Amino acid sequence: MENQPTVFSEKHRVTYYEADFTRRMTIAMMLDVIILASEDHSDKLGVGAEFVRQFGVTWVVIQYDVHINRMPVVDENITINTKSKSYNKYFAYREFTIESESGEVLMHMTGLWAAMNYKERKIASIPKETVEPFGAEKVNQVPKMPKPQKVQYNEETKQSFRVRYTDIDSNQHVNNAHYMDWMVNVLPADFLTNHTPTHFLLRYENEVKYGSTVESYYDMEEQEDGSILTKHEIMSGDSHSAIANITWRKND
Amino acid sequence: MENQPTVFSEKHRVTYYEADFTRRMTIAMMLDVIILASEDHSDKLGVGAEFVRQFGVTWVVIQYDVHINRMPVVDENITINTKSKSYNKYFAYREFTIESESGEVLMHMTGLWAAMNYKERKIASIPKETVEPFGAEKVNQVPKMPKPQKVQYNEETKQSFRVRYTDIDSNQHVNNAHYMDWMVNVLPADFLTNHTPTHFLLRYENEVKYGSTVESYYDMEEQEDGSILTKHEIMSGDSHSAIANITWRKND
Structure with missing residues (x-):
């Protein structure tokens, strides 16, 4: 039976200081709230940064691939959804969407993470304990970006x-x-x-x-x-x- | 009878990207959330930026005086309280506090605002319509900083x-x-x-x-x-x- 990845959602209000001159959220702030959602997801499942460190590793982002239909704007209430889709020995693959209050998908993002040994600062194999709780599927090859x-x-x-x-x-x-x-x-x-x-x-x-x-x-x-x-x-x-x-x- | 200024409160969660290396909120972020509270207060009373602009002016900050007992830290849920205390012809005086979840006062701030004519970029007298809804007291002299x-x-x-x-x-x-x-x-x-x-x-x-x-x-x-x-x-x-x-x- 295939694993069903858990979906985690959180709300966010876009404020004046998160937006640029055009009243659209900056790309950097969009990445900040996305990463926050993934950290909150991990914390909720008991596999946050502290848990991961006991295996001698820390998560590092390798790459993002982001499609934007519309940038969120000041005073918009957005919902960030995320799930950990799959992983192999070295890479974990995650999906995110940002939705408007009416359910319009504003942004779709996939991201690739790796585990880095925090003493040697080198890529290490991913401890299964850190990904299994997400319901992520173990695969031979995660999607290529x-x-x-x-x-x-x-x-x-x-x-x-x-x-x-x-x-x-x-x-x-x-x-x-x-x-x-x-x-x-x-x-x-x-x-x-x-x-x-x-x-x-x-x-x-x-x-x-x-x-x-x-x-x-x-x-x-x-x-x-x-x-x-x-x-x-x-x-x-x-x-x-x-x-x-x-x-x-x-x-x- | 003396006016009773309305108090406006809003909650905020301190996130990893609002904090520095020491996990304490940065001073700049603290000012951002404080100003947001004052803008939300104005909007709620129907005297937000757009309302103010019809008098040909825009609010500008002159000065802050801020006492900090403890900087908020990552994942802390804080409450920002604000009231518009008093005003005279040229200055409006506002008070803020930040409280922890247990009601500990983390920060106390007073701030001085002025109305600037947005075409001439010069200080103008404060339209009473923009301050009266706060219940602010008209005084001869606002507190000196x-x-x-x-x-x-x-x-x-x-x-x-x-x-x-x-x-x-x-x-x-x-x-x-x-x-x-x-x-x-x-x-x-x-x-x-x-x-x-x-x-x-x-x-x-x-x-x-x-x-x-x-x-x-x-x-x-x-x-x-x-x-x-x-x-x-x-x-x-x-x-x-x-x-x-x-x-x-x-x-x-």
Whole structure:
């Protein structure tokens, strides 16, 4: 008999400080509330961060694949739904949706996690005790995610960001969502005001450290269907930290 | 008969992304949730931002005076209480507290607001229609707030911050709380890890604009009672943007 994954839901009200100039929630805040839902799901099942640490590992995000029908807006009450779908020896695969009050699906996301040995900082096999309570299915191969296209490095449009003390969250590393802020904030203001994201792929490669300075590169191209593709990379010295592709459409 | 100001309360759960490395809520996030409570209070009484704009003005914060018994921590459920106490021709005076679930007062804040003509960007007299519904008392003189001591400029410890697109919130100006982030993030990491704020005075002078670069200056001195006083100033070119004094004690 196949396992039935448990679904976890929580509500969230979008506030003025979670939104940008256009009154739409920022992508970084959307990732923050999504990760919160997955942590609350784990805590509720008794397999939260502390439980996981007893196996010598900690969860790390490898990649997100996110389809956006509409960004949530200020004062909207959204529901975040999540389930842990499947896992194999090295990867755990999770699904999320964000729904409006009327049940409209605003966002659909899949995400890939791995277990990292927190002493050696290396990928470890996933302890089954940490995933079984979700009703996740053990599989040979978790679904593959498209790989983001590489950026064409342009030294003239890159911007530097110093990793701030307040970028380190209570999970004691640089908040994953902030990479998205470093990527979005290099785009021209009039582009951001007049476009909305419809899809993004985000892949984490190496963690950046507090006190370091990262370089955020991007390039931009028009697609055949008229949408705009921006490709992004965060570099920390010679180290590749994160890579993303974002698709945008012009505001209605 | 004296007016009785209405008290407005709302609950908030502190999340991992609202807290720093020490699992305590950041000062900037604390200001964000406080301002949200005051906006919700205004909206509930039918005198929100849109109502206020019909008089040609918008509220601007002049100063905060904040006493902190303990910073809220991750997963704590806090209650924010606020009332509009009094006003005169040019200033409105508001009080806030943050309480823990057991009713312990974690924070007490007073704040001074003014009405700014949004075309001329100049202080205007406060339309009585915007304050009377709060039950606020009309007075000749609102309570005075202590003025923050000036910083000793030190070119070697100052840091620059570029004002980012995502620093502009849905109220369409640089989120007021971000000034506090620019102030806190120049302090040494080991100081921030080992100290907690007990009091701060924050005074806004001139708004900074998107795309500009601000300089954040600070100096630090030990007080007679063993606490540490840090003095801060944000400069934008030759313009004084904000000034603050923060008192810190060593963590228990």
